[in-house]
Amino acid sequence: AAWEQSFKDKPGTIINIASVGGLRTDGGGLGIYNLTKAALIHMTRQLASELGPTRVVGIAPGLVETDFAAVLVDNFGEQLAARMPLKRLGDPQDIANLAAFLASDLASWITGETYVIDGGAGVAAAG
Numbered sequence: 001a002a003w004e005q006s007f008k009d010k011p012g013t014i015i016n017i018a019s020v021g022g023l024r025t026d027g028g029g030l031g032i033y034n035l036t037k038a039a040l041i042h043m044t045r046q047l048a049s050e051l052g053p054t055r056v057v058g059i060a061p062g063l064v065e066t067d068f069a070a071v072l073v074d075n076f077g078e079q080l081a082a083r084m085p086l087k088r089l090g091d092p093q094d095i096a097n098l099a100a101f102l103a104s105d106l107a108s109w110i111t112g113e114t115y116v117i118d119g120g121a122g123v124a125a126a127g
Contacts, residue, residue, distance in 0.1 A: 007054035013103045014051070016044045016058040017095070020118050023060060024125075041114045048112030055111040057102045062118025064090035085120030 021030055022037030037060070044058040063080055065073050073089060081089050098117050101107055116122060 004051065007051040011053040011055070013107075014047065014054065014056045015099050015102055016040050016056070016114075018044070018058050018060045018114060020060050020062045020116055020122060023114075023116065024122065044114055045112045052111065055107075057107070057110055057112070058114030059095060059098055059102070060114050060116045060118075061090055061095050062116070062121045064092060064095060066092060080121070081119075083121070083124055084118075085124055088119060090117065090119060 018040045019034070019037040021034035022039075022041045024034075026034055041058055041060065044056050048056040063069060063072065063077070065077070077089055081087055094117060098115060102110065102115070
């Protein structure tokens with residue numbers, strides 16, 4: 001109860017970083033990883049319903065050029081980028097820009113949502 005009250009007394013914004021894998025199926029052996037990201041996306045919604053007026057939002061990046069994704073980027077990055085509408089992989093700054101917006105007063109009426117940021121890869125895959 002004290003934990004929840006602290007969010008009401010001093011509201012802010014909690015930003016959870018998930019993955020598009022939490023929203024899509026994948027046959028590439030990432031089942032457990034994707035399952036944990038889906039749980040984080042659900043937790044974002046649940047906490048948003050419990051912690052208001054503290055806002056809780058999520059970001060679900062696609063393939064971003066990071067150390068974590070280096071093997072995938074090095075081996076398949078150009079091919080994957082070529083299939084994306086924006087023709088490039090994500091940069092960590094792309095994610096930071098979205099996080100800055102979500103933490104700002106410009107997003108003051110947003111809570112409980114998780115935003116996909118994937119250069120249009122999901123749109124291309126669905127098309």
